[in-house]
Amino acid sequence: MSSSAVAPEDLSVHATGRTPGLTRLLGYAAVVAVTVLVATVPSLAGAYTNHIFILAFLAVGLAVSYRPLLIAGQVSLAHGAFYAVGAYGFAILAQKHGVSFWLAVPLAGVVASVASIVIGVPSLRTAGAYFFLCTFAFSVVITSLFQNFTSLTGGFAGISGIPYPPGITTEADFFYVALAACVVIVAIFVVLDRSLWGLELHGVGASPELAEAVGVSRFATLLRAFSVGAFFAGILGSFYASFTGFIAPQSFDLWLSVSILTAVIVGGVRHIWGGVLGAAFVTLIPLLFHWKGSGDAIFGAVCVIVVMFVMRRGIATELAELLSKALHRAPAVPAQSQLWATAEDIVDERDPAVFAARPVVLDVRDIAKSFGGVRAVRGVSFTVHEGETLGLIGPNGSGKTTTFNLISGFARPDQGAVHLRGQSISTASPHHVVRLGLARSFQASAVFGHLSVFENVLLAVRSSQPTNPVARMTMPVRRRGKHTVRAAEVLAEVGLLDFADTQADALPYGHKKVLGLAVGLATNPAVLCLDEPATGMTDVEIAHLTTVLRRVRANHDVALVIIEHRLAVIRELCDRVVALRSGEVIAEGSPRDVLEAPEVMTAFLGASAA
């Protein structure tokens, strides 16, 4: 079993990511083989096939550039519109103003990207179906603009005579231009996918709140996905315009965005190859049968329905799972009863007076919050000293979790102030608060469900620290280094290192709660707020949790604020306790004094017990 005394070399074994060398090499070989095979198409097949393949390359590019937003859980219907904006931007620049091809292409990307920021900034305030609608409405508005802004877009007549790339004369030559563009764009998104930003997208998709709580700005992450995706959609649009030589509003109907969405979902969102597979699948279907009339559409629709019936989470996602099962590489899952920490006794004789003498790290002053007519918190004040463990108790509805929300930036106090190390944080957003040194866990065992245990902690380690934007999007996040070692150390400390590769969702309840603690700890906080860390645990699990918490505060100079109904935990761990009732502090002092105070007994057990 693991303990905190694991050597760094052992830790980094878990930090290298999941794909062993041989499999990865085979993967690269397969990609090269497919690319070479595809490259022979023009010499073997006819003009029709050639044409369809070029459209398939563009579709693959659209699918992989659309996927990041989908990973983060947001469905957009604007990707086709950005493709169209790029096409128009390119056509206007290259055909009307004679801008050279290789300058017009990136400029078209920039135009599309700017459009995405204009619509993204307001619409990313919403989420889910509302965001979906905003992007959809944007597509309709843009189409109307193409139709009616005749002086620039040519109206319904469109723009014709759009040039080919310099030196390219035949469609067979264009095939290689499109193939190259497709390969480059896929490669770029493979890099992005493996970066910190890629991991953050998965985090936002799994749990936007927890992502914010570990330092990820949901808004910035999504806007980046939206605008980077639009940039490449714009570039692909200019290749399309160049390829067909003619564009008009009817070249880009709403079904384009819908088919991009369909491609990624059919292929599977989880792995980038899903987008490639899905787009190839959706665009190459017509090639197989070459039917007249609605035959293609009917067959395509039936294919989508059948695939989704058989593989509900998409082709690549389900195939990858089958493969890892076949190779017996399924990661370990702890048994419910399996203990996660060796129960070494941590001697921690604590003298509350020591902490009382240390400086105040968190100062909560007279905060209040009402929801409609309910005054959930009415003027709560308390302080937390460096390294101290403070218990926050009170019956249900007494305002404990609301207090946590007010401290950690998830809600704004109506009055009062919160200071962390002298700095006001009452109006800071959650991802800002955690970077300043205050982390929190959630009552419901919140973890990033489909990420591995290791990735959960790594995301928290990385996102809570500032990273320069270029490195954030280009450097492989799982590469061995001080961050991966630190993540492994945190896992060792809480006893989850043996399950580093396990998907967080597969963990039993108690382990999940401990992972929630590890995620908070990984942000390297000065104050760690734990919302009911022991609730729902068995007595054995609780014994281990207390051991872990003792170890944590022995190893780090971290103040803990613990909300807990299991008063034994409070009595055992806390240096000081604050009791709340109906949003007000009713008692404060040593655990013994507070737990035996008559007001507290009344609050917990009712008037008759007093």
Place this chain on the structure above:
Amino acid sequence: MTFVQVLVNGVVLGAFFALMAVGLTLIFGVLRVINFTHGVMFMLGAYGTWYATEQGVPYLVAVLVSALAVAAFSALVELLVLRRFRGMLIEGAVVAIALAVLIQNLANEVIPLSPKSVDTPFPGTVSMHGVVLGWHRIFLFGMACVLIFGLALFVRRSRTGRAMRALQQNPYAAELQGIRADFVAPAVFAIGGGLAALAGGLIAPVQQLLPGIGDAPLLASFVVVVLGGLGSIGGTLVAAMMIGLTQSAATTYWTGPAAVALSFLLAIAVLVVRPKGLFGNE
């Protein structure tokens, strides 16, 4: 055209949007399914009415029969396909899109591609103080009011309606109370699809029938539903009137295509201020 005329046209258009959108919001609210088949159900309702009247069936009977048939078909779509994707919002939406494409293209093989029209039993127009309105539109408006009021009453008062609201508020708790989503879901789809088909049948006499007739109402009702706040019938009504009036005004004072774009722009503007729609609280 007078201002009052624009207002009246807008209200009638709004009532039509509301009738179309209310089924969509019901299906989303209760089952969390973005039902992209709503447009083809509308199309089937319109063409069913046309086909039946061609066979000599009286118009009102034709509307009713085709709506019932489409309602049954809609329930079947849920039973056979969409049920498997409950709880998977995006995957379900993609499958619904594929179904819509499939149904539309299969229909294209059967229905005539040339424009068709249906005669109304309420011909002629009424004119008051310079405001002109076709009798059929008045009938359409009245039917929309009756149907939406009836639906609201059904959802509020009936046993099945209470089950639907329970599922909307908390599917898990509803199941614990013995409400089976598996039983309620086909009913919800039947109501939603049936209402869309009724809207199609009712609009048939005042609009030329073309195979793609369902696309525009589908898009408009999406905007209405989201603008109103997902799952809220009252919000849907208010949003439908807003969109109806905007389109009526824009069509009159500006151009037709701009009307749709303008109403969508309005929807974005509202969502920026109220990110969960007018009456949404999810």
